[in-house]
Amino acid sequence: MWPANWQGMIAGDECPMCADMALPENPHSFWVAELPYSVVRLPRNQYMRGWTVVIFKRHACEMYELEPPELAGFWQDTAQVAQALNTIYRPVKINYGVFGNLCPHIHGHVLPQYDTDDPHKPINMHEQTVLWDPIEYERQIARLREALHVL
Amino acid sequence: MWPANWQGMIAGDECPMCADMALPENPHSFWVAELPYSVVRLPRNQYMRGWTVVIFKRHACEMYELEPPELAGFWQDTAQVAQALNTIYRPVKINYGVFGNLCPHIHGHVLPQYDTDDPHKPINMHEQTVLWDPIEYERQIARLREALHVL
Numbered sequence: 001m002w003p004a005n006w007q008g009m010i011a012g013d014e015c016p017m018c019a020d021m022a023l024p025e026n027p028h029s030f031w032v033a034e035l036p037y038s039v040v041r042l043p044r045n046q047y048m049r050g051w052t053v054v055i056f057k058r059h060a061c062e063m064y065e066l067e068p069p070e071l072a073g074f075w076q077d078t079a080q081v082a083q084a085l086n087t088i089y090r091p092v093k094i095n096y097g098v099f100g101n102l103c104p105h106i107h108g109h110v111l112p113q114y115d116t117d118d119p120h121k122p123i124n125m126h127e128q129t130v131l132w133d134p135i136e137y138e139r140q141i142a143r144l145r146e147a148l149h150v151l
Numbered sequence: 152m153w154p155a156n157w158q159g160m161i162a163g164d165e166c167p168m169c170a171d172m173a174l175p176e177n178p179h180s181f182w183v184a185e186l187p188y189s190v191v192r193l194p195r196n197q198y199m200r201g202w203t204v205v206i207f208k209r210h211a212c213e214m215y216e217l218e219p220p221e222l223a224g225f226w227q228d229t230a231q232v233a234q235a236l237n238t239i240y241r242p243v244k245i246n247y248g249v250f251g252n253l254c255p256h257i258h259g260h261v262l263p264q265y266d267t268d269d270p271h272k273p274i275n276m277h278e279q280t281v282l283w284d285p286i287e288y289e290r291q292i293a294r295l296r297e298a299l300h301v302l
Contacts, residue, residue, distance in 0.1 A: 002243060002270050062237070062245055063230035071230060072223035079214035079222060086213070092153060094213055096249040101270035104244055119153050119252035124273035 003102060010104055012059035017105035021055045029053060032141050033150045037073035040081055040148070042141055047130040048111050050085045052144065054078045056106040063098070063106070078108045084147035085112050097123055154253060161255055163210035168256035172206045180204060183292050184301040188224035191232055191299070193292055198281040199262050201236045203295065205229045207257040214249070214257070229259045235298035236263050248274055 008014030020026040021039045029041035032052070039055045056074050060066055066074065082094045091112035098108045111123060132140075145151050159165030171177040172190045180192035183203070190206045207225050211217055217225065233245045242263035249259050262274060283291075296302050 001268075002266060006243070062233060063226065063247065064234035064237070066230070068223065068227060071226050072219065075214065075222050075226045076219060079217070082213060083215035086215070092157070093250075093252050093255055095252070096214065097274075098247040099244075099274075101244050101246070101264055113252055115153060117152075120277065122273045122275035122277075123248075123250075126271065126273075 006104075010061055012105075015059055015103070015105050017055060017103050017107060018059050021057075030137055030141060032144050033148050035077040035080065035148070035150075037070060038077040040077075040144070042137060042144065043125075044131060044137075045125065045129050046132055046140075047125070047128045048117075049114070050089050050091070050110075050112040050140075051125075052081055052085060052110045054081050054108040054110060060106050061100065061104040066106075074106070074108070078110060080148060081110050081144075084144055085110060087147045088143050089114075092117075093119075095123060157255075161212055163256075166210055166254070166256050168206060168254050168258060169210050172208075181288055181292060183295050184299050186228040186231065186299070186301075188221060189228040191228075191295070193288060193295065194276075195282060195288075196276065196280050197283055197291075198276070198279045199268075200265070201240050201242070201261075201263040201291075202276075203232055203236060203261045205232050205259040205261060211257050212251065212255040217257075225257070225259070229261060231299060232261050232295075235295055236261060238298045239294050240265075243268075244270075246274060 005014045024031050029043045032040040032042050037057060041053045043051050054077055089112050092115050093113045095111040095113055096108060156165045175182050180194045183191040183193050189208060192204045194202050205228055240263050243266050244264040246262040246264055
């Protein structure tokens with residue numbers, strides 16, 4: 001059930017996120033921006049429009065492993081991404097999740113919720129796969145970078 | 152679908168969490184401790200053993216509404232709760248979620264995950280209802296307070 005190389009992933013030696021977070025694109029997502037404590041990426045699967053991921057730069061697994069400035073900085077970055085998504089999409093609410101059951105490297109999911117969404121529906125990234133045309137990813141990345149003031 | 156009094160809940164005038172977060176018990180949870188920026192509560196529904204909620208003390212809805220010291224402090228409190236749960240339960244992973252679709256007052260769910268849990272299973276607080284005997288809640292609250300060093 002849990003990944004076979006869990007201990008290696010926890011230790012960081014076998015952490016796939018450490019290996020591919022800086023790539024322009026990887027099987028899961030596209031690079032958007034680097035913030036002080038994190039890398040921002042756009043998942044290919046846009047089943048929730050605007051879903052964005054904020055990956056802590058160094059390897060760590062739980063919130064209490066971070067030094068106070070790191071913890072503060074990671075959430076400042078995440079808040080900045082949420083504000084950017086709010087500017088772009090004007091959702092009803094934004095959800096924030098740090099799970100890591102499949103990859104324990106600290107990364108936050110920022111998920112806008114719209115009035116057409118069922119507010120009772122749990123977050124399930126495997127619910128469906130919605131892929132965009134390449135030009136749509138490029139547009140969204142440009143809009144995010146502009147809203148994040150990293151142009 | 153979304154709560155009828157959403158605007159009143161967003162503004163804070165009709166926020167049920169502002170109204171009942173300080174009560175020894177309310178329909179959802181029991182009071183555990185007050186930390187610098189939050190109130191810690193134990194949900195009655197312990198369908199995920201150890202599920203604990205960290206409620207930001209003042210009314211706010213999104214991460215980017217907080218001043219930097221508030222954002223840092225809320226997550227420092229949440230990290231402290233996660234560390235306490237790790238000490239008590241030794242889970243495989245801890246999940247952190249700030250959703251707020253039913254009540255937009257900022258509150259974090261801290262959910263330990265065990266090796267007997269399916270790591271792919273999405274977080275769904277309405278999945279099932281597991282209630283404990285009153286003495287079990289008291290024991291858990293005492294253990295949490297001890298691990299949080301608020302005795």
